[in-house]
């Protein structure tokens with residue numbers, strides 16, 4: 001961890017986290033490319049960067065903002081930093097915040113979220129962001145010791161509908177019932193949607209696709225043109 005915990009939380013509060021991820025087989029799936037995009041996002045004002053994979057997190061060593069690290073792996077439904085070993089590897093790679101699956105689903109290594117966070121803390125001084133899919137997840141994650149609650153898995157874990165934009169209802173629920181900082185994440189595609197997520201109660205907003213995934217952004221424009229035909 002390159003920043004202390006209170007500084008990280010202060011930087012995140014009110015700020016934009018930009019998620020820089022390319023997917024298996026894509027041309028941009030290269031740590032150097034992801035870090036270059038991260039630098040560009042920081043120039044634009046990103047308060048923190050979210051990166052996937054050990055190589056990308058290692059390559060981000062010189063970024064001047066906190067790094068939220070995760071490792072998507074395995075074929076289980078629980079695939080965002082699914083085990084304690086993955087969480088330790090993300091922390092070892094230099095992440096300031098370890099993002100992990102924060103749902104109530106069973107984890108591939110058989111540990112509970114509480115055990116995972118407690119054992120991670122025995123070996124690493126990092127903040128933990130729980131990627132949740134519902135209010136019940138977030139309450140459980142907070143009780144399990146998570147420092148930050150994300151709405152990342154809303155629409156992907158079976159508990160919430162996949163809304164077209166951010167799940168504003170869930171953000172508002174977390175804001176009402178939880179006590180840890182909330183990161184609104186998932187399907188935030190416009191500046192107006194980011195502002196709406198903040199208005200709904202998010203402390204920070206994380207945007208991925210709409211800033212850093214050109215193939216998807218291109219497809220939005222192509223589809224709009226096709227609809228005009």
Ligand SMILES: CC(=O)N[C@H](C=O)[C@@H](O)[C@H](O)[C@H](O)COP(=O)(O)O
Pocket residue numbers: 019021070152153156185186187188206207208209210
């Ligand atoms: C569900 C899942 O696997 N979410 C991932 C988590 O890291 C990423 O694929 C998303 O891009 C990220 O959450 C940002 O969301 P959006 O790209 O919608 O702005």
